[in-house]
Amino acid sequence: MGKNKLIIHHIPRSMILSQQQLVADKTLVRLCAKMHKILEFQAVVLAAGKGSRLPDVGGSVSKCLLPVGPYPVLWYSLNMLEKVGFQETMIVVLDEDKSNILNALENCPLKIKYELIDIPSEEDWGTANSLKYISNRVTTDLVVVSGDLITNINLNEVLNLYRKHDAALTTLFFNNGPEEWQKLPGLPNKTKPDRDLVCVDEETQRLVFLASASDFEGNVSIPKLLVKKFESINMYSRLLDAHVYVMKKWIINYFIDADRFTSIKGELIPLIVKKQLSKPKNPAEKKGTSEKNVELFKDIFYYAVDHGYESKIRQMSAYNDHKLGSKPVYCNDTLRCYAHIPDKNTFGIRVNTLSSFCLSNKKIISQWENLTGSPLTDRLHPNSEVKTKQIDETCTVGEKSFVSEKTSIKNTFIAANCTIENKVRLTNCIIMNNVTIKEGCVLQDCIIYTGATLEGNCSLQYCIVGPHHLVSASTAGVHQLYAETTDNMITLG
Structure with a gap:
């Protein structure tokens, strides 16, 4: 019997996977994963906010338990997760609110299983601190949802954008136009709402710049590299940040090791968006090592490493995320952040101010079927x-x-x-x-x-x-x- 021969066939370009085929294959993998009970995402709802922008006359009433229509605010975030197929979620709450939240949710129609994880009420923890607290429970990529969000969006639109581009981070913004003016109860108030400056590449949906408008006194300076790298950038100043973030598991590992972040929105997300313009340093350029040549602080690119075949598939594929120019796919960026902005007919509101609290109650009945898929009986x-x-x-x-x-x-x-x-x-x-x-x-x-x-x-x-x-x-x-x-x-x- 002769020896076996290894025969290598040439693969025609037409047989190389397109990005669409890759997405389809990933969908099949996800279905197989569900059959074997392998989670693609975990979900966490952050509901420990004290409502600093609401009138401090509510006493022990937690912000996430404020009534909007027949149910508390928190129910709407859980209902959104349940509608797209999440079977369980973690909810981060203050320890002093835990029993009240449990009692309130028991009276709400929910199939999704939830675990309440309480954090110390006396500590002034930020959202990043809350994620750090539950980090030992996170084993997959993570979907972070604010406990004050009410929206009729299909969350799969955000998840699919994340999947399609194998993103490090995907965010959700609402483009609802100028805030509706309404006369509010209570004492007169002249406080202006906080605004973000958000830059999104029109062609690719890349989130390329994010900062608070209050950080700029006059003119806004945009890095020149952004203009060279992306051909059509839209800048927004009136988007509503939904505080919905889909992120890689390694991001959790990064900010735990860095140990310098307290806020997801204010510190962590802007840094990751900014780091897209950087490239990993060569080993010879790295600084901050001990006498034994052990690195003291690991840069973000140490964590942002492809562990599968994604990078090799991109090299073989004919897919490109932009149509014109000779730039390689994703401009060879290791970090990629995206922003999903649904059309203006999408209902989205965060109940974090007196104005949004009143407005959400004003509109909730008319939006009920869009939010829940069934009439309010x-x-x-x-x-x-x-x-x-x-x-x-x-x-x-x-x-x-x-x-x-x-x-x-x-x-x-x-x-x-x-x-x-x-x-x-x-x-x-x-x-x-x-x-x-x-x-x-x-x-x-x-x-x-x-x-x-x-x-x-x-x-x-x-x-x-x-x-x-x-x-x-x-x-x-x-x-x-x-x-x-x-x-x-x-x-x-």
């Missing part, structure tokens, strides 16, 4: 008692609440265990849990926090009533704040 909870017939279709009433017969309620959200007595008129109001509104009160565009009581015949417009506060009978007020005073109160920020 139980606007009035079956365990509530609503005797009035003067309640319109834009209202919701929570569990075990009682609404008297002679009342008029329009575009108002009433939470659980509330009592609304006779001859009360509510228009454009948000009524939280365990609130009592006594006979003859007239409220317009007001926010009433948990446990508050309004005595008879109060007349309030554009007012905020803090938790467990008692408003005396016949009180009349416009743009007022009724709350227990605290040393650290921020009336409107």
Whole structure:
């Protein structure tokens, strides 16, 4: 029997994988992975924010538990993950909020499994600190979602952009145009919203520049290398950062070892975007070694290494991410960041200011089917008692609440265990849990926090009533704040 011969065949160019074929093959790999219970992504929802831009009159009410329509804010982020097939997620919360959040989510329709991971309430941790805290649980690429996000976007649009280009990082921005002006309850406020300067290559969707507008006093300087490298850059100053980030596992390893980041949005993401313009240093150029020639600090490119066949496939493929010019695919960049900006009809809002809190409640019913895929059937909870017939279709009433017969309620959200007595008129109001509104009160565009009581015949417009506060009978007020005073109160920020 003769020896076996190794025969090498020439591969025609037509047989070389295109990027589209590569994406299809990756899809097949993902399906096989699911069959073997290998996770492609893990998800984490960051819900430990204290709501520093909201009025500090909410007492113990966590930002992620603020009511928007029939459910707390946090439910909408979890529902978004559930809709695209996530079966489980981690939720980072403050330890003082854990029991309240568990109780609230138990009353929400959810199939996704969630694990609440609590962090110390007394510590002033940033979002990067929270990720560092759960890093030992992260074994795959990570999807980071803000716990105050409400959107009807299909998250697969962001995930597929990440997959297609084997990105280090992919982000989500909403281009909703100028913020809608609305008259807000509470004391007058002249605080201007923070804005980002975002540069995206029009052809490739590469996120090439990210900075806060407050970092620039006058003119904005863009690195010359960006202009040479990318032919059509769009600069935006009114995008809403959704705080949705899809990132490689090695990014977690990098910022843990670096040990100098506290904020994902403010520090980590801008650095990674900026590092796209750099190249890995040659070993001879590296500095910062000990006497034994051991590197003291590892640069980001030490972590950004292809461990599979991605780089070899790109070299063999005819695919290029840009149409014109002689530049190689991805300009040979090791780091690649992308931004998904859906069309303006996409609903996206972050409930992190008083304005967005009011606006989200104003629009939630009209957007309900787009958000959830099904109509809202139980606007009035079956365990509530609503005797009035003067309640319109834009209202919701929570569990075990009682609404008297002679009342008029329009575009108002009433939470659980509330009592609304006779001859009360509510228009454009948000009524939280365990609130009592006594006979003859007239409220317009007001926010009433948990446990508050309004005595008879109060007349309030554009007012905020803090938790467990008692408003005396016949009180009349416009743009007022009724709350227990605290040393650290921020009336409107």
